[in-house]
């Protein structure tokens with residue numbers, strides 16, 4: 001039936017017809033799947049852009065001593081985001097986070113929680129190795145912060161694990177010791193954040209392994225509450 005005729009019938013029946021200001025024929029038909037596909041494409045572009053920016057970064061002196069940058073690895077849509085301190089020697093050589101001895105223990109910690117490395121995302125506060133594995137300097141953290149912030153915004157994790165003192169103090173902007181920060185649920189913007197022992201520390205202090213497991217259990221309990 002012709003649209004004008006249909007409208008005149010409806011009008012005659014006393015039915016109000018709300019017409020779009022844009023004629024129907026010119027409205028782009030955007031099925032929901034297409035919208036999701038577009039959003040996914042944009043996210044892929046954002047990740048690629050961010051990875052390239054990090055790879056080419058020369059904002060601080062660490063670019064002169066690094067072998068390569070360590071961007072992060074894992075599932076970019078993960079519920080779990082683990083944030084460590086900085087790449088060490090093995091990470092600097094391989095370009096991946098937590099691949100040395102501490103990384104092997106972190107992998108075990110992830111598995112102990114019933115997760116896998118491929119299912120979580122792992123990044124660091126700074127993307128280049130500090131010489132001799134010293135603590136990151138303030139300017140290095142400040143220059144690298146926007147990269148991590150963009151990673152967090154893209155992943156939108158349900159929970160963040162701050163791995164070790166430096167990550168915890170940096171993310172929570174505090175000088176409190178790790179002993180005062182662990183065992184609590186912090187919030188980073190709207191995301192719960194749990195502080196856990198750094199696996200490199202656990203390798204040196206095996207007696208703390210029990211406490212490390214308590215941290216992981218707190219994280220599991222926290223995400224369960226979010227998901228229920």
Ligand code: URA
Nearest residue numbers: 084085086087097098
């Ligand atoms: N320690 C960290 O904090 N991050 C790594 O990627 C490796 C060791």
